[in-house]
Amino acid sequence: MTEDAMRTRVRELMPRARADLAEMVAFESVYDPTQPAPPDCARMVEWLEKAFTEAGVSDVRSHVTADGSQAVTGHVPGPPDAPTVLLYFHHDVQPPLDADAWESPAWTFTERDGRWYGRGAADCKGNIAVHLTALRAIGDELGVNVKIVGEGSEEQGSGGIEDFVPKNTELLRADAILILDSGNIEVGRPTLTTSLRGIANVVVSVETLASAMHSGMFGGAAPDALAALIAMLATLRDDAGNTTIRGLDSEQSWSGIDYPQDQFRTDATVLDGVDTIGSGSIAEMVWARPAATVLGIDCPPVVGSSASVVPSARARINLRVPPGMDAKAAQDALIAHLHDVAPWHVRVSVEREAIGAPFSGSTEGPAFEAISSAMSSAYGTEVVQQGQGGSIPLCTVLQETFPEAEIMLFGVEEPRCLIHAPNESVDPTEIEHLALAEALFLRDYASARRR
Numbered sequence: 001m002t003e004d005a006m007r008t009r010v011r012e013l014m015p016r017a018r019a020d021l022a023e024m025v026a027f028e029s030v031y032d033p034t035q036p037a038p039p040d041c042a043r044m045v046e047w048l049e050k051a052f053t054e055a056g057v058s059d060v061r062s063h064v065t066a067d068g069s070q071a072v073t074g075h076v077p078g079p080p081d082a083p084t085v086l087l088y089f090h091h092d093v094q095p096p097l098d099a100d101a102w103e104s105p106a107w108t109f110t111e112r113d114g115r116w117y118g119r120g121a122a123d124c125k126g127n128i129a130v131h132l133t134a135l136r137a138i139g140d141e142l143g144v145n146v147k148i149v150g151e152g153s154e155e156q157g158s159g160g161i162e163d164f165v166p167k168n169t170e171l172l173r174a175d176a177i178l179i180l181d182s183g184n185i186e187v188g189r190p191t192l193t194t195s196l197r198g199i200a201n202v203v204v205s206v207e208t209l210a211s212a213m214h215s216g217m218f219g220g221a222a223p224d225a226l227a228a229l230i231a232m233l234a235t236l237r238d239d240a241g242n243t244t245i246r247g248l249d250s251e252q253s254w255s256g257i258d259y260p261q262d263q264f265r266t267d268a269t270v271l272d273g274v275d276t277i278g279s280g281s282i283a284e285m286v287w288a289r290p291a292a293t294v295l296g297i298d299c300p301p302v303v304g305s306s307a308s309v310v311p312s313a314r315a316r317i318n319l320r321v322p323p324g325m326d327a328k329a330a331q332d333a334l335i336a337h338l339h340d341v342a343p344w345h346v347r348v349s350v351e352r353e354a355i356g357a358p359f360s361g362s363t364e365g366p367a368f369e370a371i372s373s374a375m376s377s378a379y380g381t382e383v384v385q386q387g388q389g390g391s392i393p394l395c396t397v398l399q400e401t402f403p404e405a406e407i408m409l410f411g412v413e414e415p416r417c418l419i420h421a422p423n424e425s426v427d428p429t430e431i432e433h434l435a436l437a438e439a440l441f442l443r444d445y446a447s448a449r450r451r
């Protein structure tokens with residue numbers, strides 16, 4: 001089949017994709033491991049079993065994972081000796097948040113100004129629509145074996161799939177893994193997300209006095225725990241705002257697409273007249289370098305505070321760890337730094353929180369070449385590479401479990417989708433273009449490997 005014929009076939013499948021998405025958005029599949037799973041999580045899984053089976057996937061099954069959520073798997077046999085491609089999605093969604101902030105109801109698929117609205121329309125049900133459309137379009141042009149895996153608790157990070165993957169390697173093993181839970185840098189600009197920062201949080205506590213003491217009688221000589229903590233936290237950045245943890249490199253550079261200053265200011269809602277921070281480019285600061293952020297401080301709140309010297313205080317520090325840096329070593333460096341900079345021999349203790357390794361996706365190899373070429377063809381323009389400042393622990397688990405596999409991260413979640421916020425939406429042309437790209441990849445990857 002020519003590429004044009006495939007393009008036409010995908011276009012003809014778009015009303016079906018729209019109908020699918022309308023059905024999926026209506027499922028309130030918000031998973032919370034601390035609550036009994038709502039019936040809509042099970043209904044969503046049943047829907048997926050039916051939809052993927054109808055799209056030609058065999059043995060579509062659900063599996064209860066360690067956190068109580070359900071993973072969905074299945075496979076499509078390809079030609080003998082063909083490589084295997086694993087298609088990932090998640091089927092839980094974020095809670096709708098403030099119902100009043102939605103212009104149309106969160107659980108009702110609504111078309112407005114050419115975009116499709118509803119919770120999960122992009123993250124990640126729009127990506128499910130991409131997979132279904134690609135599988136329907138490919139027909140007997142399939143050049144690879146396909147496996148699917150759908151996660152049921154991605155938004156909660158409760159670890160169900162991270163536990164499931166290493167225990168189910170035969171169901172999931174693949175040569176190339178397409179993780180559809182990311183997005184283009186802007187609509188119409190095909191983008192692979194090739195790096196994710198990891199995480200290494202700590203909670204630091206400072207103690208100086210056995211009790212809060214009158215600041216008139218004792219302030220000036222009594223060691224103030226809050227002042228000590230503030231001084232310690234202040235050493236985590238220099239005047240320009242660069243992260244300055246002793247022993248941690250913070251001058252890495254970024255070679256993918258730039259993140260334009262204006263775009264970043266808008267995306268990050270930076271107020272007029274306020275500077276962005278750091279001496280690198282925006283892309284370097286958010287994708288390639290470490291960043292320490294104080295998430296919270298325990299100390300007396302303003303209302304109810306008394307005129308006394310604070311005897312103890314603590315802070316949670318979030319450290320984002322870029323690719324190329326070891327998350328545990330970064331956490332060690334942060335802890336040593338905090339002890340080193342503590343003034344006045346105050347008592348310091350530091351508690352470690354969970355760490356997550358950074359991730360680098362494939363940037364060379366046959367699958368990378370094949371998906372880049374498929375995306376370029378589908379969109380009619382060159383593919384760019386971006387990073388993502390946050391973490392997706394599953395990516396690291398897949399990389400550790402299947403070290404030979406090429407992992408590619410992309411999807412329909414461009415910035416205008418407002419994922420996780422009220423008024424989430426998806427641009428249907430992104431579903432169409434990415435379904436075409438995925439179909440072309442499923443057709444051509446095997447021959448790209450032979451070249």
Ligand SMILES: [Zn+2]
Nearest residue numbers: 123124154181
């Ligand atoms: Zn997602």
